[in-house]
Amino acid sequence: MHAIALIGAGRIGRIHAANIAADPRLKLAYVVDPVADAAAALARQFGATVASLDQALADPSVRGVVVASSTDTHLDFSLAAAEAGKAVFCEKPLDQDLARARAAADRLEALGAPLFLAFNRRFDPNFAALQARLAGGAVGTLETLHIISHDPAPPPVDYIKVSGGIFKDMVIHDFDMARWLLGEEPTEVFASTSVLVDPAIGAAGDADTAKTILRTGSGRLCVISNSRRSGYGYDQRIEAFGSKGMIRAQNQLETTVETWGEEGAAADRFQNFFLDRYATAYAREAEHFADILDDKCAPLVGYADGVRALALAEAAAASAAGDCLVKV
């Protein structure tokens, strides 16, 4: 069993802690968090020890570090862990600043430690099956791609203000999915945005609605649709159009129950909370980290992927601001 130190005992940290505990190959050894109560409670629940970062990194039995702290600390903590020779599992995003992310990714790569950047959607069973079948030729050669990513409700405006904007905060997930599925790097970006959900989001200098077109060198096209509030739940769908067919992943429903009445048939609502929708994805992230520690595979997503997604986000923001196509 590989001993793990977890940095961050907040909401997402607790998810990772539970998944580490449930995996027979991993053992949660340390919990690091400046909020002492949160760290203590989490450590107690899973039989771990509260520690400072230095203490945890100094323990040679610790094989891996999960960075689930606030976004602005991701790079520093990842670097500290890599320098201590630990494998790193870092929550996305890498950073909001492209230049800084690029520099850090270079340094991290030089250190040679396995670095896993946890873009959760790649581990969703639906999207993973879609990717595997697409890559296996189930619909011939991929031509175009549609990604729909609409949130059930917008975050507080105070969060919007420090979020880095809709492209770095929200669409970045879809840029990663697009890169993963397209099988080629996008070379051109065009984005058009609007404020349709809440004027306060516009007043904060951001948009709440975006449509983005990516184009790869060989001419594959990808359309991404984003909204901060869908009006009908958490809409997470992908359609991939190939030379021999189309493959798509639909939304997950809370139950399979349908009600038929005079007005028609009604299905149950979507899984609307992202921690429900992606519960299996988070569990599979922990399994993937165990695989990395077992030397079974390299990280499926690395820091370089984070840099590239961030570069697309910057390009999209520039396109929307300038009403023009941006080459990447």
Added chain:
Amino acid sequence: MHAIALIGAGRIGRIHAANIAADPRLKLAYVVDPVADAAAALARQFGATVASLDQALADPSVRGVVVASSTDTHLDFSLAAAEAGKAVFCEKPLDQDLARARAAADRLEALGAPLFLAFNRRFDPNFAALQARLAGGAVGTLETLHIISHDPAPPPVDYIKVSGGIFKDMVIHDFDMARWLLGEEPTEVFASTSVLVDPAIGAAGDADTAKTILRTGSGRLCVISNSRRSGYGYDQRIEAFGSKGMIRAQNQLETTVETWGEEGAAADRFQNFFLDRYATAYAREAEHFADILDDKCAPLVGYADGVRALALAEAAAASAAGDCLVKV
């Protein structure tokens, strides 16, 4: 073009008239109906002539007769037409009395005229595709069958009183479908009925809800579910279970429009009026009659089929009355 005489200018007669007119191989020549106004209006609309039955049958150019008059006249008019050497297209049911139907079917068969008994569901594109694929081995060897046949709303109680009862009036359609799809004659019938929709139906000596099990000689089983009022529209579904899979036909919706809201996704309502639901089936009946007149095929459903469905209806009624299995 084959000249056709139509007996009956009521609701179903008008449907057949329009389908005859639309078929380039058929010509509506005569309309026969004791209600002079109805006959005249229908004849005018499609360029036909009002006539008595004798007049229409005496015209040697008339090739076929469509019997769409009231149920109690089906046998007599079919016999008259067959004796005049015409091909006959008779609305179901053949008759409500099994002995009389049997005797008439024997006489009709002896006359040698083509006799097409129009069980409309066999001509529905969905059920026809299901039957063809099932017969083609799409799901291996058929084992069991589920037929759901729930009406949107019960007929008036005055109709119930003269309907012959739920088995002869309603389930008879499903007995015909069962015989067609099972590929073997049912040899055992068990039926259980209830009055759940309207006590007035019970007071009239009938039931409004029935579940029937048929068993064939080789052990194939068929379950038929009937209700005079579904609470959610016109439910017409079939599921056929084979050794290698299941094939089913679902309900037809009014449109493909779906609405997604916070409570889930809602599809449009079913096609609830049987003349909408089976509009294509009626048109295909006319095409089938043209094929018969063109000597392209024998009737897909004949009077003997009507006799056998009626025999199953009598057996089911006896089973429900006696709480016992009835051998056919």
Added chain:
Amino acid sequence: MHAIALIGAGRIGRIHAANIAADPRLKLAYVVDPVADAAAALARQFGATVASLDQALADPSVRGVVVASSTDTHLDFSLAAAEAGKAVFCEKPLDQDLARARAAADRLEALGAPLFLAFNRRFDPNFAALQARLAGGAVGTLETLHIISHDPAPPPVDYIKVSGGIFKDMVIHDFDMARWLLGEEPTEVFASTSVLVDPAIGAAGDADTAKTILRTGSGRLCVISNSRRSGYGYDQRIEAFGSKGMIRAQNQLETTVETWGEEGAAADRFQNFFLDRYATAYAREAEHFADILDDKCAPLVGYADGVRALALAEAAAASAAGDCLVKV
């Protein structure tokens, strides 16, 4: 009954002839076509008279003219009919040349005759229900729109060469749908195209794949996806995202039959031939023309709509050629 002259006895002309004949308010009086045999056959089938255009227009009993001839004659024949005081039902497109179409539309409007430009998709029961419910507030205020319009197979390259290009030939349908559903005029267009289906289409100077973003003055966004060959049939879908939900129209299937096997459940194929898919829409166009002749309503789509869709097509082609946003 309103007497109608039909110009054009080709494939689409025959569809309109049959729908006119089936409508009790319309009577097909004349068929005009330089191909004498085609005109004669169609006239014979529906009891009409073969005539020259002048003869047909000279008959004062003729109330309406259906222009179903080749595209390059649409404007001239429409003008001739309007000058003769007839109501006009013209197949789309109006013309391939924007300036000419604009000039003609102005002249036609000045003549005051009712002019119905037959964009068939507006009459599809699914899209019409979607539009009505959307306009009725079923999903709150419309925010964004996704239109998918993928053909089953590309036309011959010889057709591509004279088609006016993918935007004028194919996407123009979707521009009309977008205008109809958005409830506002698009003011910005961005389009990205590729040659992914057939290099011969690229060699002919056209593209076979396109993604287009439209933006209205108030910030509503519309994405249109087009492919000349889908690999999975005729894909005609619309999703409209509103403040309170999403409403969409799905593809029509050939039957409701599903097959369930070890690999999962399979539904039947789409209606892949556009004349099947839009058969009801064509019938409703005839009904709409009868309504216009009955003075029950003004044309739902007029020549000005054709001009505006054509302007969007030109803008989209310019955007794709210049890799830039184009203001309309």
Added chain:
Amino acid sequence: MHAIALIGAGRIGRIHAANIAADPRLKLAYVVDPVADAAAALARQFGATVASLDQALADPSVRGVVVASSTDTHLDFSLAAAEAGKAVFCEKPLDQDLARARAAADRLEALGAPLFLAFNRRFDPNFAALQARLAGGAVGTLETLHIISHDPAPPPVDYIKVSGGIFKDMVIHDFDMARWLLGEEPTEVFASTSVLVDPAIGAAGDADTAKTILRTGSGRLCVISNSRRSGYGYDQRIEAFGSKGMIRAQNQLETTVETWGEEGAAADRFQNFFLDRYATAYAREAEHFADILDDKCAPLVGYADGVRALALAEAAAASAAGDCLVKV
């Protein structure tokens, strides 16, 4: 945290052990199994102690006992645990012998210990939601019920021989669901069976296919369809027909991925292994046992329910053997 003793370290015992460990209110204290290795491995994994039944029951800190041993020991172990004052969570079935089950249920009830008989389907989120909405009047008053319960593949014939027959071994689940959903006790049973899957099952004196009709005192009807081998996966569906609509629970799919090709759209396969299909149900059983130990609720299913389901199974077997309706 409530200390739990688990009897049985086989496949289902290991499922219960993991769910107990994952529940913060329960602690797996003892594992009891005559197979020493299995007991030791399971105890080691979850930090429990291997013990004999007597040792485990003698520990006053043990609040609950989970009986997951072989069927023939269920009654004896439940009785021993209840006599020791422990709450009991017993895997279904209670027993194969109705008289013995009845006697034991009476004795157990007299002991007053909470007795939870784990019919897993009641804890499936889909069926539980269906039951709650049905009971809440979502479709008006329940009238009839259809239960489909087809296994992906038959068990070995050696198992069939000791299984008690299809009604006691397989349909018993559906009898419990029927009782739960009907809201009334069935008073009449008719069943028809066949050997269609494997003649060896018939040679062993059992059937592999069954259709059963239940009727309650007020006339509600329930149809249950069973097959030992479906040919298309694990088919677990329920449709409940009420006065105002229909509510149903569909099968769970492995993923939401669909593939669209020229032949139509294909969905992913069903969850075919019962431990996958009912994984959440097993977890909710553990939660329910924790609720019982917390005195939050009485057992949702008790031993009396097991007796009644067994009585229906005996009646159905008698009906099928005698080709007659059996009153319960």
